[in-house]
Amino acid sequence: MQKRKRLNYIRVAVLVLMAYLKVSKGQITRRPNGLITTELTGLITVVATTAARTTVATTTVATTTITTVFPTTLEPTTPLPALNSPDNFILADVPSNNTVFTVSWDDVQDSRLAVIYNIIVNTLDGPGIETFSDVTSVYTVTGRTPGQEYNVIVVAVDSDNSREEASDEKTLTLRPNIVENLRRHDSSNTSVTSVWNEPLNSVFDSYSIICSSGTAVPITITKDGTLEASCVDVMPGRLHTITVATVSGSQSNSDYVDIWSKPNTVQSLEGDVVTTNSVSVTWSRPDDHTPSYYYIIDCSEGFADNGNITDGTTTATCSPVTAGRVVTVTVTTYSGLESNADSTMVRAKPNSIDALNEESATIDSVTASWRKPAGIVTQYSISCSPGNPQQPVVRDDGRPSKYRATCENISPPGTECTMTVTSVSDTVAGDSRLIKITTYPIPPVLLEAASTERSISVEWQKPNSVVDYYIIECPKGTASPSNITAIDGTLTASCIGLTSPGDTYNISVQSQSNDKLSDAARVIINALPESVTLMKSPSLVDTVSATWARPMGVFEQFYVQCTPSDNAVPLQDVIQFDPDASLYGADCNVSIPGDLYDMTVVSRSGNKNSSSSTLELRALPEAVDSFTVEEVTTTTVELQWTMKNRCDNGGCVWSSFNVSHIPEFSEQIVPQNERSTTFTSLTPGESYTFTIIVLSEDEESSPVTVVDLTDESLYAEDCSVSIPGDPYDMTVLSRSGNQNSSPSTLELRAWPSNVRSVEITNIEQRVVTIEWERPDGVVTGYNTTIESLEEGRGGGESGGFDGDLIDQKHTATFVDLTPGLEYAITICTKSYDEICITPASISIEALPNKPSAPQDLSLEYEDIHTVRVTFSEPALPNGDITEYIIRYSGVMVGILLFEGSYNQEEIVKLYTPEGNPPYSVTISDLVAGYTYTFRVTAVNGGGEGEVAEDEITLEQLGKFPFHYICAGAYSLSRWIALSVRKK
Structure with a gap:
């Protein structure tokens, strides 16, 4: 604001002039050039010339001219009566125009001359004194400076300028111009601020600030020269008026501007509900809320469901957003033209993980894998129940989006562990995904239990593990049972239906907990070898014998035992497996002919023995020592015999004697203690052969014969021979005194020996081949027969025997058998016309037919x-x-x-x-x-x-x-990939 400058010397001149007009009787002369000359004591004449008017922006000083007049001689005249001063002098501004003012007065009444009027305007700090001549009693002064203070005098002058009279001086200040470009500058929720520029072409003293509410603060000048005023302590969100008045003296002129104060921001703005594709915020309305308030919601991602809220809603949701990402939600309070915003950052809920699957398991840990979900995930939270999560989570190098985690220290084995995996974005957790994985149980410790020829068994106790079931497997055979519910105590399982007795089998048991199977506990066990079926073989007085067919399955050897052990000793107590043998035999050397003995045979495979097979065998009784005809009649013969010495002393066992004769076959059973018997009713003169056999139950000794007639001329004698089946000559001479008759010679052949050690060397569906050892003595052939043991079925065709009689072993093949039937085969030795006494026999079963194709x-x-x-x-x-x-x-x-x-x-x-x-x-x-x-x-x-x-x-x-790599010359190489396609 420009200060007004007072030109005191101008005011002094005007005052002097006015004083003179009031008291002086001197002459006032109006000069053509507008100068007013006042004579003061005739010494000094002061002339004031007004300068041109300028705006307040330019300081102008009035020019004062002082003219010195030298003393002269005045000629006195007759003075006229004084004029009256103008009355009712009124000085007024014009409300509609602050550059003019009006001057009015009442005309002066003078009868002598006409009166004219001059107006003298003095601007003390402006261009100086101005005179407006010959004006009417109502005059408008124009071209004034707004805000300027003016002093005005109206001077009445007669028409010849001989007299003049001035009015009283009046002062008027024009209204200053209003400020330039009054406008809003700033606002807050407690203040509003306006700025403006100084008024143009105006004089003013100061500014006056009026606030419609609140308190005005002192005006400040900004750096760019504008002026600034604020109203503080205003209500937020209201329309406020700042009035700026330009003051000049008592005059003022004002302008105003309406400014909205900023509303308060919403209260307690915070995140509310978050999902994987939306975030929500909630807030409280500001305390100063008015119906004019409304709220705009902005989302850094997505769109607000309530973008413009004009009601009482205090929540908003942004969607769609990226899962796990931070979303900035801005709530802007609007009131009028002003707004005030508050923001909060809310993180969307991350997506739950994808494809959570079991990766692996051990007896005390489980591992799961998953894929990173869409969106933002900063970490994964792992929990294990039971167990502890192994840190950190592992990222698959080969597949960056795949992760895996492990729960460890899970006990006991076989426990189901619940692994919970939660995706986390910063501190916001997504929905958890869980997977139940069972650790592997441990297998039980198996102990071998009872076994049979067709089964093996194991037993066990429950291991230190969670077990639901036990799974039993038999690579061969059938598991019985195939699974067992786990309980405390001893459990047993078997493999049954085994096809090869004595063979080695394994049985495995696995512990199962949920879907997990432990490693297999496995033991290898030999099934019991098949027991043999002993068959009686021909015995001797000092030997009992038995044979048996090769048992099915696997075996390594046979153990032979003879009882009572003090009278019987096995000839071979261990018989080894012979892959070529189908029939086995054993002998017991015995000390008491005719006595009863037990032969026991056990087959063995690995560490297992079969059940024992025992056969009761009786040794052949000892033959009589002598057998003679004691008395003969025409129809009777008395026979006597003696036992060998050891038999008389209890060294033999027999039960009776069988005495018979031929022809006219007849036999007698003579009690054990008898030593003679008589046959009667014989034919006189007939030659009889008498035979005695010692019986020990069902066993018979070798026969002893004697030939005699029924009269005194019939005699008989035996020859003991050493070669069975060999021919011998018996020569008999009759003697009288010292004279002998001519000899009479008869060729006789001993009975051949029985065959021994009969074995099956080949058996098929329709063919069987047996083998035996050639017996001692003379053998000219064998009679072989085969008969079916099944009632109503015939025998097979005999094949005689194969080979040369001088061979040590002979065989016979039987054909046209019926598959699957049992047969009895007998072999009897021949020596020309003589045949064996007791044929050797063996039972066989023809193999069944082979099956056709599945x-x-x-x-x-x-x-x-x-x-x-x-x-x-x-x-x-x-x-x-x-x-x-x-x-x-x-x-x-x-x-x-x-x-x-x-x-x-x-x-x-x-x-x-x-x-x-x-x-x-x-x-x-x-x-x-x-x-x-x-x-x-x-x-x-x-x-x-x-x-x-x-x-x-x-x-x-x-x-x-x-x-394939095809490499040619010059190091030319090519890879050729070949794929074999399915037919």
Whole structure:
């Protein structure tokens, strides 16, 4: 604001002039140039000349001219009466225009001359004194400066300028101009501020600030020269008026501006509900809320569901947003033209993890893997129940979006662990995903239990582990039971239906907890070997013998025991397995002829003995020492005999004697204690051969014979011989005194010995071959017979014997047998016309017919390593099918530069049928890309049957089973990838 400058010397001149006009009687002369000359004591004349008017922006000083007049001589005249001063002098501004003012007065009444009026305007700090001449009594002064203070005098002058009279001086200040460009500058929720520029072309003293509310603060000048005023302590969010008045003296002129104060921001703005694709905020309305308030919601991501809130809603939701990302939500309070914003950052809930799967497990830890979900995840929270999470979470190097975590220290084994995986973005957790994984249980400790020829068994206690079931598996045979519910105490399981007694089998037991199976606890056990069935063989006086067929299955040796041990000793107490033998035999050397003995045989395989087989055998009784005819009549013969010395002393056992004669066969059983007997009713003169056999129950001694007649001329004598079956001459001379008759010679042949050690060397469905050792003595042939033991079935055809009689071993083959039937075979030694006394015998069973090929063989592709083999039983099973044999082999055919094939050796698997057909077997050890041929045969007692055959080619999609490198000259190399496609 420009200060007004007072020119005191101008005011002094005007005052002097006015004083003179009031009191002086001197002459006032109006000069043509507008100067007013006042004579003061005739010494000084002061002339004031007004300068041009300027705006307040320019300081102007009035120019004062002082003229010095030298003394002169005045000529006196007759003075006229004084004029009256103008009355009712009024000075007024014009409200509509602050650059003019009006001057009015009452005309002066003078009868002598006409009166004219001059107006003298003095601007003390402006351009100086101005005179407006010859004006009317109502005059408007124009071109004034707004805000300027003016002093005005009206001077009445007669028409000849001889007299003049001035009015009183009046002062008027014009209204200053209003400020320039009054406008809003700033606002807050407690203040509003306006700025303006100084008024143009105006004089003013100061500014006056009026606030419609609140308190005005002192005006300040900003750096750019504008002026600034504020109203403070105003109500937020209201319309406030700032009035700026320009003051000049008592005059003022004002302008105003309406300014909205900023509303308060919302209160307690905070995140509320978050989801994976939205965030919500809530707030309280500001305390100064008025109906004019409304709220605009802005989201840094997504769109607000309530973008413009004009009601009482205090929540808003932004969606869609990226899961796990921080979203800035801004709530702006609007009132009028002003707003005030508050923001909060809310993190969206991260997505839960994808594809949570079991990765692996041990007996005390589990591992799961998952994929990173869409959106932002900064970490994963892992919890384990039971167990502890292993830190940190592992990221798969090969697959950056895959992660895995492990729960460890889980006990006991077999426990189900719940792993909870939660995706976290900063501190916001997503929905948890959980997976239940069971650690592997531990297997039990197996102990061997009782076994039989067709089964093996184990027992165990529950291990220190969680176990729901035990799974029992038998690679051969059938598990019984196949699974057992886990309980405390001792549990037992078996493999039954074993096909080969004495063979080695394994049985495995796995602990199962939920879906986890432990490692298999496995033991290898020998089934009991099959016990033998002892068959009686011919005995001697000092030997008892037995034979038995080769038992089924596996065995290594036989143990032989003879009792009572003080009178019987096995000739060989251990008999080793002979792969070529089908019949075995053993002898016991005994000390008491005719006595009863026990032979016990046990077969052994591994550490297992079969159940014992015992056969009661009796040694042949000792033959009589002498057998003579004591008395003969025409119809009777008395016979006597004696026992050998050791028998008389209790060294023999016999029960009776069988005495017989031929011809006219007759026999007598003579009690044990008798030594003679008489045959009567004989034919006179007939030659009889008498035979005595010592009996010990069902055993007979070798016979002793005597020939005699029924008259005195009939005599008989025996010859003891050493070679069975050999011919001998008996010569008899009659003697009288010292004279002998001519000799009479008869050629006689001893009975041949019985064969021994009969064995089966080959047996098939319709053919059987037996073998025996050539007995001592002379053998000219054998009588062999075979008879079916089944009632109503005939025998097979005898094959005699094979080989040369001088061979040590002889064989006989019988053909046209009926498969599966049992037969009895006898072999009797011949020596010309003489045959053995007791034929050797053996029982055999022809093998059943071999089965035909399994039916409906099919191969089903399951994956690149697995094929399912399905088949039904043969059309002609021909006996019980004990097992199926599955053979398979693979081949990969060479291609391009490499000729030939790449073979996989044949693999053999045995399958024991369970349940009803069809049967299904999974083969899972195959090689991708190979063509496999499968051959399946059924097996019964007769062996392997016919073959069912099929083939399949496996494929490995997306991978090449082989890479070949073709290398030529000049180091030229190429990779050629070959893929074998499925047929």
